[in-house]
Amino acid sequence: MSQKIHAANTQYGFEFGAAEVTRIHSDKKTGAVYLGVKTPKTEICVYVTKTGKLRVFEGNNEWKKQEEENK
Secondary structure (H helix, E strand, C coil): CCCCCCEEEECCEEEECCEEEEEEEECCCCCCEEEEEECCCCEEEEEECCCCCEEEEECCEECCCCCCCCC
16 A cells, blocks of 8 residues: 655745655845755755755755765
């Protein structure tokens, strides 16, 4: 048997399973946008530049890309 996964639109985004995705802010001057992803256990903020660069924050901490050890 397969379980039905909850999915619903919200005023500023959508819910899908345990995740709630929300558009937070758009900066008309820089073209950047901010999105939030919230679950019952944690919450992150995703900053996307107009060129597509991503920055991910959990609280006040920014996630940094790990460099490959074997280049």
